[in-house]
Amino acid sequence: MEVFDFEDVQMIPNKSIVQSRSECDTSIKFGPREFKIPVVPANMQTVMNEELAVWFAENDYFYIMHRFDEEGRIPFVKMMHEKGLFASISVGIKDYEYDFVRQLAEEKIVPEYITIDVAHGHSEYVIDMIRFVKEYLPETFLIAGNVGTPEAVRELENAGADATKVGVGPGRVCITKLKTGFGTGGWQLAAVRACAKAATKPIIADGGIRHNGDIAKAVRFGASMVMIGSLFAAHEESPGKSREIDGKMYKEYFGSASEHQKGEHKNVEGKIEMIRARGKLIDTLVEMQQDLQSAISYAGGNKLEAIRHVDYVLVRNTIYNGDR
Ligand SMILES: NC(=O)C1=CN([C@@H]2O[C@H](COP(=O)(O)OP(=O)(O)OC[C@H]3O[C@@H](n4cnc5c(N)ncnc54)[C@H](OP(=O)(O)O)[C@@H]3O)[C@@H](O)[C@H]2O)C=CC1
Numbered sequence: 611m612e613v614f615d616f617e618d619v620q621m622i623p624n625k626s627i628v629q630s631r632s633e634c635d636t637s638i639k640f641g642p643r644e645f646k647i648p649v650v651p652a653n654m655q656t657v658m659n660e661e662l663a664v665w666f667a668e669n670d671y672f673y674i675m676h677r678f679d680e681e682g683r684i685p686f687v688k689m690m691h692e693k694g695l696f697a698s699i700s701v702g703i704k705d706y707e708y709d710f711v712r713q714l715a716e717e718k719i720v721p722e723y724i725t726i727d728v729a730h731g732h733s734e735y736v737i738d739m740i741r742f743v744k745e746y747l748p749e750t751f752l753i754a755g756n757v758g759t760p761e762a763v764r765e766l767e768n769a770g771a772d773a774t775k776v777g778v779g780p781g782r783v784c785i786t787k788l789k790t791g792f793g794t795g796g797w798q799l800a801a802v803r804a805c806a807k808a809a810t811k812p813i814i815a816d817g818g819i820r821h822n823g824d825i826a827k828a829v830r831f832g833a834s835m836v837m838i839g840s841l842f843a844a845h846e847e848s849p850g851k852s853r854e855i856d857g858k859m860y861k862e863y864f865g866s867a868s869e870h871q872k873g874e875h876k877n878v879e880g881k882i883e884m885i886r887a888r889g890k891l892i893d894t895l896v897e898m899q900q901d902l903q904s905a906i907s908y909a910g911g912n913k914l915e916a917i918r919h920v921d922y923v924l925v926r927n928t929i930y931n932g933d934r
């Protein structure tokens with residue numbers, strides 16, 4: 611297989627058909643709803659919280675709530691539904707998660723989206739959970755992950771997953787690749803391509819996005835949705851704690867498998883980073899949308915779909931052209 615990552619690829623412009631980039635439509639239908647852009651913040655504790663979830667849902671952006679406040683999940687779904695908003699939550703695969711899903715079904719609390727969020731999604735235990743969720747909550751749109759191979763995508767889809775999440779180890783605070791030697795770190799974009807070719811349902815490209823142009827590249831290689839952690843962390847509204855270092859403000863961004871998150875040094879595959887505090891989240895979202903509109907224009911179309919068909923070249927790390 612030909613391997614490459616985001617920085618190794620440049621897409622080739624086509625003749626533009628629009629008079630203004632504002633004509634380009636970045637919206638995407640994902641599951642039962644349509645969203646403004648094909649981007650979702652990572653379901654991590656320093657990226658998403660209840661307040662942000664409400665704001666994202668109110669403003670037609672997709673979100674996935676993390677699973678680290680286990681007791682808070684049912685009140686969260688109820689609160690979202692009382693406000694007339696969609697609920698999108700995460701589950702793990704431990705035994706008590708089966709009780710949780712059963713409780714949702716018994717109490718008729720049906721989230722619109724559930725994401726099975728584990729590091730190594732290509733596993734019989736994940737397949738069992740997919741079957742269980744689809745049996746008890748058949749109306750919920752079920753995302754399962756994370757995986758890095760076409761075979762895994764096929765197996766999770768066959769078990770009933772409505773979408774799969776691709777990316778094992780490309781994240782900014784990920785140390786899976788260093789600690790285990792496994793993953794899609796360094797060739798995430800090629801893994802997205804291979805998985806998308808095998809997929810019959812949508813895939814989410816998860817991790818490794820460092821620039822807005824990477825979103826367009828992930829779409830080009832088959833992603834319906836792109837999950838991003840580090841670019842969404844450290845905004846004014848981000849949940850991470852703030853700290854002043856040498857007179858500059860930073861916010862924490864830590865891995866979901868970090869010692870910081872787990873509270874113990876066992877199977878640690880994540881780290882904590884301090885990221886320079888940035889402005890408002892809405893400015894980042896608007897810039898992502900504008901950059902995507904521009905990308906659609908370069909692709910020669912006026913809808914997101916146009917990006918999927920463009921030619922590309924492999925430039926092997928040269929896109930910075932000495933500017934970095
Ligand atoms: N996208 C990525 O590249 C990665 C993401 N993460 C994130 O970290 C968080 C914690 O993940 P995770 O450790 O899966 O969650 P959990 O702690 O809930 O573990 C999942 C379950 O699977 C079992 N398991 C068996 N083999 C593995 C394996 N190789 N990796 C992980 N679990 C295994 C675990 O048992 P036991 O603990 O006894 O082994 C546990 O029961 C998640 O939010 C996940 O998204 C973590 C690493 C990589």
Ligand SMILES: Nc1nc2c(ncn2[C@@H]2O[C@H](COP(=O)(O)O)[C@@H](O)[C@H]2O)c(=O)[nH]1
Binds near residue numbers: 783816817838840867
């Ligand atoms: N290997 C690990 N991966 C992790 C951990 N916590 C989260 N993640 C993954 O990273 C992406 C976000 O990536 P980014 O490049 O946009 O910052 C996130 O969605 C998870 O899939 C972890 O502790 N270890």
